[in-house]
Amino acid sequence: MVKLHDTAVRNERVVLVGLIYGKQEERLVTDYLDELEFLADTAGAEVWERFTQRLPNPHPATFVGSGKLQEILDFVTVHEIDSVIFDDELSATQLRNIEKVISCKILDRTNLILDIFARRAQTAHAKTQVELAQYQYLLPRLTRMWTHLERQQGGIGMRGPGETQIETDKRIILDKISLLKSDLARIDKQMAVQRKNRGNMVRVALVGYTNVGKSTIMNMVSKSEVFAENKLFATLDTTVRKVAVGNLPFLLTDTVGFIRKLPHHLVESFKSTLDETREADLLIHVVDISHPGFEEQIEVVNKTLSDIGASDKPMIYLFNKIDAFSHQPKEEDDLSPVTKENWSLEEWKSSWMARESGQAVFISARQMINIPEFKRMLYEEVKKIHVTRFPFNDFLYPNFED
Numbered sequence: 001m002v003k004l005h006d007t008a009v010r011n012e013r014v015v016l017v018g019l020i021y022g023k024q025e026e027r028l029v030t031d032y033l034d035e036l037e038f039l040a041d042t043a044g045a046e047v048w049e050r051f052t053q054r055l056p057n058p059h060p061a062t063f064v065g066s067g068k069l070q071e072i073l074d075f076v077t078v079h080e081i082d083s084v085i086f087d088d089e090l091s092a093t094q095l096r097n098i099e100k101v102i103s104c105k106i107l108d109r110t111n112l113i114l115d116i117f118a119r120r121a122q123t124a125h126a127k128t129q130v131e132l133a134q135y136q137y138l139l140p141r142l143t144r145m146w147t148h149l150e151r152q153q154g155g156i157g158m159r160g161p162g163e164t165q166i167e168t169d170k171r172i173i174l175d176k177i178s179l180l181k182s183d184l185a186r187i188d189k190q191m192a193v194q195r196k197n198r199g200n201m202v203r204v205a206l207v208g209y210t211n212v213g214k215s216t217i218m219n220m221v222s223k224s225e226v227f228a229e230n231k232l233f234a235t236l237d238t239t240v241r242k243v244a245v246g247n248l249p250f251l252l253t254d255t256v257g258f259i260r261k262l263p264h265h266l267v268e269s270f271k272s273t274l275d276e277t278r279e280a281d282l283l284i285h286v287v288d289i290s291h292p293g294f295e296e297q298i299e300v301v302n303k304t305l306s307d308i309g310a311s312d313k314p315m316i317y318l319f320n321k322i323d324a325f326s327h328q329p330k331e332e333d334d335l336s337p338v339t340k341e342n343w344s345l346e347e348w349k350s351s352w353m354a355r356e357s358g359q360a361v362f363i364s365a366r367q368m369i370n371i372p373e374f375k376r377m378l379y380e381e382v383k384k385i386h387v388t389r390f391p392f393n394d395f396l397y398p399n400f401e402d
Contacts, residue, residue, distance in 0.1 A: 010046075011044060011045060011046040012044065012045040012046065012082045012083060013045070013046055013048050013079065013080065013081045013082045013083075014040055014045045014046065014047055014048065014081065014082060014083040014084065014085050015047070015048055015049045015050065015051060015072065015075060015076065015081055015083075015084050015085070016033050016036050016037060016040070016047060016049075016050045016051070016085050016086075016087065017050075017051045017052075017063070017064060017072065017084060017085070017086045017087065018032055018033045018036070018050070018051075018052050018086075018087040018088075019052070019053055019054075019055055019058055019063070019064065019087070019088065020052055020053065020054040020055070021054075021055070021056070021057070022056055026052070029052055029087075031292065031293045031296075032087055032260070033050050033052070033087060035259075035260070036085065036087050036109060036112075037050075038211075039109070039112050039113065039116065040085060040112065042116050043112060043115055043116050043119070045082075045083065045085075048075075048079055048081060049075055049079075051064075051068060051071065051072055051075075053065060053068045058088065058094075059094075060093070060094075061093065061094065061097050062094060062097050062098055062101070063086060063088070063090060063094050063098065069098070069101055069102070070101075072084060072102060073101055073102050076102055076104055081104060082104060082105060083104060083105040083106070083107055084098075084102055084104060084105070084106050084107070085107045085108070085109070085112055086106070086107070086108045086109065087108075087109050087261075088108060088109060088261070089108050089109060089110045089261075089263070090106070090108040092140055092141045095108075095141060109261055110137060110261075110263040110265075111137070113259070113262075113263055113266070114130065114133055114134050114137060114263065114265075114266070117130045117133070117266065118130050118131075118134065125187050128180055128183050128184055128187065129184065129266075130266075131180055132177060132180040132181065132184065132265075133263065133265035133266045133268075134265075135173050135176055135177050135180065136177060136265040136268075137263065137265050138173065139170065139173050139174070139177070142169055142170055142173070188275075191275070192275070200389045200390075201242075201249065201250060201251050202248075202250040202251070202281050202282070202382050202385045202386055202389070203250065203251045203253065203276075203279060203280045203281050203282070204250055204251065204252050204253065204280060204281065204282045204283075204284060204378070204382065205252075205253040205255055205276055205277045205280035205282075205283055205284070206218060206252070206253065206254050206255060206284050206286055207255055207258070207277055207283050207284070207285055207286070207301060207305065208257060208258070208285055208286035208287060208288075208297075208301055209257055209258055209259065209287070209288065209297040209298075209300060209301055210256075210257025210258065210259050211257060211288070212257070212286045212287060212288040212291075212297075212320060212321075213286055213288065213320040213321060213365050213366075214254055214255070214257065214286050215254055216320075216365045216366065217284075217286060217318070217320065217365045218239065218241070218252065218254040220365055220368075220371070221243055221245070221252060221375075221378075222241035222243045222252055223243075238253060238254065238255055238256070238276050239253065239254040240252070240253045240276070245375050245378055245379045245382065246375075246379045248379060248382050248383060248386055250382050250386075253276045253277075253280065255274070255276055255277055258300060258301050258304045259300070260296075260297075260300045262304065267304075267307070267308070274308050274310075277305070277308065277310050278308055278309055278310045280310070280313060281313070281314070281385045282313065282314050282315070282316070282381055282382065282385060283305070283310070283313045283314070283315045283316070284315075284316050284318050284378070285298070285301060285302075285315050285316065285317050285318065286318045286320055287317060287318065287319050287320065288320055288321050289319040289320065289321055289322060289325050289345075289348065289362065290321040290322075290324035290325050290326070291321075298317075314381060314384075314385075315359075316359045316360070316361065316377060316378065316381060317359065317360040317361070318360075318361055318363065318374060319348075319360065319361070319362040319363070320363055320364065320365055321364060321365075321366075322345060322362050322363065322364050322369060322370075323364040323366065323367045323369060324364075325345050345362070348362075349362055359377055359381065361373055361374045361377050
């Protein structure tokens with residue numbers, strides 16, 4: 001928020017900047033900037049303009065070319081823009097050089113995500129994880145922050161090697177990082193003990209891209225009140241509930257959503273949160289089928305699962321928001337090839353049902369469409385795991401009834 005005449009406030013005005021690399025489609029960059037705008041909106045900012053430029057690679061000094069930088073400066077000056085947000089992570093050199101040209105706040109995608117995480121963190125655990133990620137992001141960027149303090153501490157009794165202000169702050173931050181890591185290690189041990197105390201119960205984890213409806217599904221299945229909102233990263237803290245489908249009890253976990261270009265600092269800091277996913281017996285991969293780029297979101301989630309060592313789990317693909325699904329049917333006289341944008345929901349269903357990568361079911365959590373079908377599939381998958389741990393007679397596992 002920005003104060004106006006000390007009485008009113010307005011949303012922070014921002015512009016977005018993205019690069020089109022090499023042969024990358026412009027449509028893809030538009031999708032990226034749509035997501036960046038959603039991130040900015042989640043952080044409470046108002047997007048006034050977008051700037052894109054096609055380059056083989058980011059300019060090593062200023063990310064974009066000098067002409068585009070001047071164009072951004074002119075717009076920022078005329079419209080009194082508060083911040084410029086870049087869709088990729090900027091180096092310390094790029095940040096410093098851009099700030100020399102554009103005299104307003106310069107942020108990158110990582111910085112924006114960290115800010116949202118800091119706003120959303122509720123528990124001491126989540127706050128500690130976010131604070132650690134922020135300090136790890138800040139450490140290599142101290143140079144641009146303290147250029148006005150780069151002087152030796154001297155004077156009477158201070159002769160010798162001395163210490164620059166940057167070195168002082170670097171040492172303070174390194175000490176803080178060490179302390180936060182110790183705190184998280186202690187918390188990790190506590191959470192590991194909690195997971196161990198859950199015994200042999202089957203563990204099911206909801207995973208997926210951010211804002212696909214995981215918390216809504218958690219509330220529906222567990223009849224709990226997990227916070228759900230149409231914002232990115234509405235949920236940071238892992239929620240575990242003991243639930244039952246049919247006559248089968250199991251533990252259901254709602255996890256933090258993934259996103260493309262997820263800062264590696266966050267992945268490392270949220271290790272204990274991701275352990276819930278790593279140690280799950282079954283994953284429910286929730287997908288927002290109404291999103292035009294949902295297939296790429298699936299790839300992002302699957303890559304993240306692979307990175308954290310959780311890609312070998314049994315998985316149910318849960319395609320949510322079918323009530324909001326839309327496609328563009330072809331005209332009868334249109335002879336152009338059929339594209340995925342022209343596929344109907346039934347064609348998407350046939351495509352995914354035929355794949356061997358896992359079970360798939362299509363629902364609307366808000367409109368309660370196909371929920372019995374989802375619960376039946378969940379029951380059968382949990383049952384497969386349950387019978388290996390509790391090999392009772394088959395009569396204890398009747399067919400599912402909603």
